[in-house]
Amino acid sequence: MRITQLFVLMSVIGSAWSLSTAAAQTPRITILYDAFGKDAAMGKDWGYAALVEINGKRFLFDTGGDPVIFARNVKARAVDLTQLDFVVLSHRHGDHIGGVSYLLGVNPKVKIYAPKDGLGGTFGSDVTHQFYRKDEALPPEMRYYGGKPPEIVKLGTVFPGANLQLIDNTTEVVPGITLLALVSDVTGTKEMKELSLAVNTADGVVLIVGCSHPGIERIVAEAAKINPHIHFIAGGFHLVAAQDPAIEHIVTTLHDTYKVDYIAPGHCTGEPAFAALKKAFGARYLYAGLGTTLNLGAKEAHPNVKSNTATPGSRNSTSTWRSAMGDGWRSN
Numbered sequence: 001m002r003i004t005q006l007f008v009l010m011s012v013i014g015s016a017w018s019l020s021t022a023a024a025q026t027p028r029i030t031i032l033y034d035a036f037g038k039d040a041a042m043g044k045d046w047g048y049a050a051l052v053e054i055n056g057k058r059f060l061f062d063t064g065g066d067p068v069i070f071a072r073n074v075k076a077r078a079v080d081l082t083q084l085d086f087v088v089l090s091h092r093h094g095d096h097i098g099g100v101s102y103l104l105g106v107n108p109k110v111k112i113y114a115p116k117d118g119l120g121g122t123f124g125s126d127v128t129h130q131f132y133r134k135d136e137a138l139p140p141e142m143r144y145y146g147g148k149p150p151e152i153v154k155l156g157t158v159f160p161g162a163n164l165q166l167i168d169n170t171t172e173v174v175p176g177i178t179l180l181a182l183v184s185d186v187t188g189t190k191e192m193k194e195l196s197l198a199v200n201t202a203d204g205v206v207l208i209v210g211c212s213h214p215g216i217e218r219i220v221a222e223a224a225k226i227n228p229h230i231h232f233i234a235g236g237f238h239l240v241a242a243q244d245p246a247i248e249h250i251v252t253t254l255h256d257t258y259k260v261d262y263i264a265p266g267h268c269t270g271e272p273a274f275a276a277l278k279k280a281f282g283a284r285y286l287y288a289g290l291g292t293t294l295n296l297g298a299k300e301a302h303p304n305v306k307s308n309t310a311t312p313g314s315r316n317s318t319s320t321w322r323s324a325m326g327d328g329w330r331s332n
């Protein structure tokens with residue numbers, strides 16, 4: 001029943017439609033970086049970035065892997081990076097933070113939420129000087145800081161001067177917008193912290209994940225603590241090399257256990273997982289290739305889709321909605 005009361009519409013976006021304005025009233029997500037898509041004006045590359053406009057906020061989730069390609073894609077969608085409430089960096093991998101140098105060139109003081117990794121993490125860390133053992137018998141020139149360390153030792157960041165706000169534990173950064181902080185336990189990324197974004201809306205949780213290194217199941221379970229109704233998930237599920245039984249398990253969990261309304265996988269979800277999710281979710285699988293804008297929210301918000309000049313409730317508008325639901329997706 002709830003499905004009929006909600007809808008997610010993927011819209012056709014003309015290049016003339018600027019995304020440079022303040023947060024749109026219609027919640028929407030625009031994919032700015034990925035390795036698949038249809039828009040020849042944008043550069044396909046491994047990584048993930050999305051512009052998110054929701055709950056009156058307008059922010060960037062990740063920045064892709066290459067600053068030149070990120071810049072090209074941002075310009076192709078006319079996104080004004082000087083008009084951001086904040087930026088979220090999901091985790092330290094280069095395919096998510098590579099575009100930060102371009103971002104900082106445009107908006108040097110933008111607030112950037114990043115995971116607080118352990119000692120010496122990519123985003124920097126502050127520790128008390130007690131992190132190292134002392135030997136007071138040594139001459140001062142052999143002792144760290146001449147034997148007089150500062151109370152707090154700041155360890156370097158790869159983004160010196162940036163307005164980084166490190167997130168250690170799951171935190172509601174603005175009302176209704178929560179950064180879920182989970183730590184990977186998987187070989188290769190063990191102990192790496194990753195932030196996922198959960199927005200509590202009237203329709204349920206809108207969840208955006210970067211690479212899901214801690215596991216998409218664990219992330220969804222964390223999001224479900226905020227609101228058990230998961231409305232929408234976009235991003236990378238990290239099933240890129242997973243075998244079919246593991247993929248099936250995740251698909252079943254998302255579809256049957258959590259009863260996720262809409263799924264818009266991208267990035268490291270993987271080609272076989274795209275296929276399995278499409279099969280399970282049917283029309284509720286939303287194509288989310290590079291350049292796609294996904295509108296989420298109440299049907300009444302439809303007029304905000306600038307590329308569709310139809311008035312709400314008109315035949316054209318209804319057919320667009322039906323088409324989006326029936327075909328699963330439409331895009332440019």
Ligand SMILES: [Zn+2]
Binds near residue numbers: 091093211213
């Ligand atoms: Zn990663």
Ligand SMILES: [Zn+2]
Binds near residue numbers: 048095210211
């Ligand atoms: Zn990644």
